[in-house]
Each structure stands twice: as structure tokens, then as C-alpha cells.
């Protein structure tokens with residue numbers, strides 16, 4: 480980077496003033512900490528789990544009624560002890576990003592575009608297709624033995640699910656529908 484003599488003198492002056500302030504006892508760490516404290520002082524942190532991968536790091540979310548104000552690693556979580564990777568650090572963007580998908584999207588067979596649909600319609604369509612596929616592909620016996628299974632549907636879980644949710648999901652898929660192909664990002 481090139482500096483003119485004038486820019487160099489300005490920069491040197493600013494650096495000298497900053498150093499002098501620090502030398503005289505101005506604690507910039509305290510100043511930064513108090514700014515952070517001010518933003519979240521009135522907010523109660525809600526602990527949650529990072530949804531991005533199977534490590535399952537703990538995150539504290541500071542939110543008011545309209546906004547997620549701040550997120551940070553949960554120091555009490557034994558998995559990450561307050562640390563987060565670069566993805567976990569940006570978790571607030573799940574809420575703030577203008578690319579956030581807020582409604583189910585449906586692309587009809589043969590169509591080249593996705594369209595927004597409402598949740599009731601989407602859930603009903605999924606239920607109909609699951610029932611229809613299970614009815615058509617249910618295998619009652621195999622090699623002369625009871626099988627009671629469905630191999631035409633697979634279930635995929637995501638890292639946002641916690642232990643209890645995955646337990647219920649696996650019971651529903653195995654015992655309720657007879658699925659044999661279950662996979663999960665965290666392999667819980």
C-alpha cells in the first residue's frame with residue numbers, strides 16, 4: 480500500500496494518540512465488552528443446538544420479539560465449551576438472511592420452476608404419497624418368513640433433531656411404517 484507523506488503523518492499521529500490513551504489506562508477490552516453487554520443486557524439467552532452438522536455444538540441465542548440479536552457458543556455445553564466453527568458462528572443468518580425459505584416449495588412433475596405452497600397442502604401430499612407407496616410396496620413375507628417391511632421409502636434425519644426427536648422418528652419409521660432404510664446426519 481502506498482502512502483503520501485501527509486497520509487503517513489496522519490496515520491502516525493492517530494497511532495500515537497491511541498497508544499497514549501491505552502498507556503494512560505483506557506481499557507479497550509472493557510469498552511468492547513461493555514458494548515456487547517449493552518446489546519444483550521436485557522435479553523435472556525436460550526440454549527439451543529447448532530443445526531449445521533452432527534457435532535451438535537451448543538449455542539446461546541439472545542432474541543427479542545422481533546429479532547435474533549446475538550448468538551454465541553454455549554460455555555456450559557460439554558461438546559464445544561463455548562467455541563463454534565465458522566458455520567456455527569454465522570447461525571444468526573438462518574433468521575436474518577433474505578435467502579431464508581419460509582414456505583414449502585413444490586415443483587410439479589415436468590415443471591421447471593418451484594412454487595410456494597402452504598403447509599397443510601404440502602403435509603397432505605406427503606401423507607398421501609407415503610400411504611400410497613406403503614400400500615403398494617409393503618412386503619409381508621420374505622423367504623417364507625414374516626418380513627412386514629417397506630423398502631420403497633427411505634427416511635433422512637438432520638442435525639437439527641435432538642436425541643428424543645430422533646428416537647420418536649425412528650420408532651415411527653420402523654414400527655409404524657416398517658421402513659428399513661433410515662439414515663441420519665449425526666448417526667444417533
Ligand code: SF4
Pocket residue numbers: 529530531532533534535536559562563564565566567568
Ligand atoms: S458449530 Fe460447527 S462443528 Fe459445531 S455443530 Fe455447528 S457446524 Fe458443526
